[in-house]
Amino acid sequence: MERRFEGAAKAVTPGTARSFPADGIEVLVCNVDGKYYAIEDVCTHDGAPLDQGRLEGKCIVCPRHGATFDVETGEALTLPAVIPVMTFDLRVEGDDVVVNV
Ligand code: FES
Incomplete structure (x- = not known):
């Protein structure tokens, strides 16, 4: 199901990430040098919000215990997390980001 985050492409500037609600989950939109990625905004170690x-x-x-995740693949790169985070396909339309959740 597609969800449009209006203004997200403009609001999430390079090197930053911001969380958007979508159907009961939080989607973290990340801007890496102008390329956008979306992951679920929940650390797989103990549930901390990654937008912090x-x-x-x-x-x-992760702000709680320092696990790191690749925002493109979702892979858990460092302990204490071992399970990948969920990733979502997205596209940019003007100032908006459209995510498949
Ligand atoms: S909750 Fe994220 S590393 Fe522990």
């Missing part, structure tokens, strides 16, 4: 963490290149760092 730092985006370092293509990696988001």
Whole structure:
């Protein structure tokens, strides 16, 4: 199912990430040097919201215990997380981001 986050492409500037609600989940839209990625905004280690963490290149760092995830593949790159985060396909339409959730 597609969800349109109006203004997200403009609001999420390079090197930042922001969470948007969609059908009971939170989707984290990340801007890596002008390319956008979307993941579920929940750390697979213990449920922390990743939007409170730092985006370092293509990696988001969990604010609670420091696990890192690749925002393109969802892969858990460092402990204590071992399970990947869910990723979503998206496209940019003007200022909007359209995500398949
Ligand atoms: S909740 Fe994210 S590393 Fe523990």
